[in-house]
Amino acid sequence: MNIGKLRLKGNLVLAPMADVTNLPFRLLCKKYGASLVYSEMIASDAVIRHNRKSIIRGLTCNDERPLGLQLLGSCAQVMADSALILHETYKPELFDVNIGCPDYKIMKHGCGSALLRTPAAIRDIITQLCGSLDVPVTAKMRITGNLDETLKLARCIESSGASALSVHGKTPGQKYAGTSNLEFIKKIKRELSIPVIANGGINNEETAKHVLEYTGCDGLMIGRAVIGAPFLFRRISHYLDKGELLPLRTxxxxxxxxxxxxxxxxxxxxxxxxxxxxxxxxxxxxxxxxxxxxxxxxxxxxxxxxxxxxxxxxxxxxxxxxxxx
Ligand SMILES: Cc1cc2nc3c(=O)[nH]c(=O)nc-3n(C[C@H](O)[C@H](O)[C@H](O)COP(=O)(O)O)c2cc1C
Structure with a gap:
């Protein structure tokens, strides 16, 4: 999969996860076959205040590259300024915009999933990030309950300059419950020209293959199933390549x-x-x-x-x- 000028070796992506996807864990996922790893979300307003705890979330090393740093925020200027600070410090290969976090404490500040209600803010954020940075910008969205509205948001993300889009096929109201809506993801994939990465509920080799084939997506993003189990990346990539399950590990x-x-x-x-x-x-x-x-x-x-x-x-x-x- 290619994201802008970035050439990835495969199409399995580690989902950004707060308190999970730190540098040591990302390195293990990388070792077992993740082609792209994302940091946990980094609050852009904390970065511009030079909050060390937030900035250190971007800590990286050469072995894990390419790395995507995910930004959380609602103000285009603050997000662009924070991206420049992080870029200067860690030189990530790309930046991602969080348009999916369903946490009330985050949404009440207009961030995460709240952005789904304000396409104009999404446009501002992505346009400004793309204009300020010389690395690709991606976005990660949830779906809304309405297909047309979801497709409109996806088109807005693409036309604002994003180089790829990850879609978690659940609404903000679903949080992590229920199933990921593969129908919506498939329609988004058909609608866009940039790579679309399917996310939600991929927890073993068979679901990975099914989601990839059913949606026609360019890549798969995996979250909860690899928590404490980075080897799942090896199992899934082996299955997708060779069609056989690896034996149980000790x-x-x-x-x-x-x-x-x-x-x-x-x-x-x-x-x-x-x-x-x-x-x-x-x-x-x-x-x-x-x-x-x-x-x-x-x-x-x-x-x-x-x-x-x-x-x-x-x-x-x-x-x-x-x-x-
Ligand atoms: C503990 C935890 C932390 C998460 N943190 C983030 C985050 O920082 N940014 C983000 O976009 N999504 C976050 N997510 C959502 C995941 O990236 C992913 O979209 C979601 O878990 C669905 O994928 P899965 O079914 O493979 O877990 C988080 C999920 C979990 C379980």
């Missing part, structure tokens, strides 16, 4: 991923007790007999104890991988 291999996450977090100064503890719970969820392990992790009082528990898991032969990821 639980030890999942633990290796977790230890790698730990080392990468340490390397980039992002290793914290609370983050690693949470990620441990996510990574071990596919194992059998993991109840005691999860409790042990939960009760661990400091970072070194959590790491010790994870290292011991490598030796524990009673733990078996139950689900593929």
């Amino acid at each position: 639980f030890g291999e999942t633990v290796d991923d977790l230890l790698e996450y730990c080392e990468l977090s340490r390397k980039f100064g992002l290793l914290t007790y609370s983050d690693f503890k949470l990620k441990c719970q996510w990574f071990v969820r596919g194992g059998e007999n993991v109840r005691t392990v999860r409790k042990k992790i939960n009760d661990a009082k400091d970072l070194e104890s959590v790491i010790g528990i994870v290292r011991d898991l490598k030796e524990d032969t009673s733990l078996i991988q139950k689900t593929p990821f």
Whole structure:
């Protein structure tokens, strides 16, 4: 898939996810076959105030490129100014505009999904970003309940200068429940000339193939299913290429991923007790007999104890991988 002047090696994309898609996790997804990874959303107003916690979300390294940084905001000027600060700092290959977050606290400031109600603001934001940056700008939208309105919004995004569009086939009101509307996604794909990336509910090899074939989209964006399971990218790309399922991995291999996450977090100064503890719970969820392990992790009082528990898991032969990821 090509996005503007950017040539991607494949068409599997890691969805932007707050508190999930930090640099160490993106590197694991990249290693297992994601062709493009997005940062979690970065609040543009916080960036122009030079808020370190927000700016650091763009932290990157050469191994993960190409990287897309996702911006959240409602004011075109603020978004363009924040993009320039982030571009100067991290030189991402592209920027993405969040037109999908359904969180009330975000929507009440006119950001995320609230933008679906103000196409003029979408136009301003994308036009200004495209005019200020020399890298492609993409957008990620949800659908509305109305097909014509959704198609109009998609056309507005394209004609404002976006180089690709990811579509989460759920309305803001659905939040994360229900199914992704593949019919809407398919119609958007037919309507636009820029690459369209389908998103929502892709959680295994078969759904990936079905969504790609049914919608005719250029790429697939995967979110929740890879949380704690970056290897799913390898499984899906293998299935799409060869038409066969990879065998189940061992639980030890999942633990290796977790230890790698730990080392990468340490390397980039992002290793914290609370983050690693949470990620441990996510990574071990596919194992059998993991109840005691999860409790042990939960009760661990400091970072070194959590790491010790994870290292011991490598030796524990009673733990078996139950689900593929
Ligand atoms: C924990 C979490 C955080 C998310 N954060 C973002 C975000 O920062 N920006 C965004 O555009 N979407 C965000 N999303 C939505 C996902 O990118 C994706 O659109 C959604 O989860 C549907 O895809 P999935 O069914 O593969 O999970 C988030 C979703 C989850 C579960």
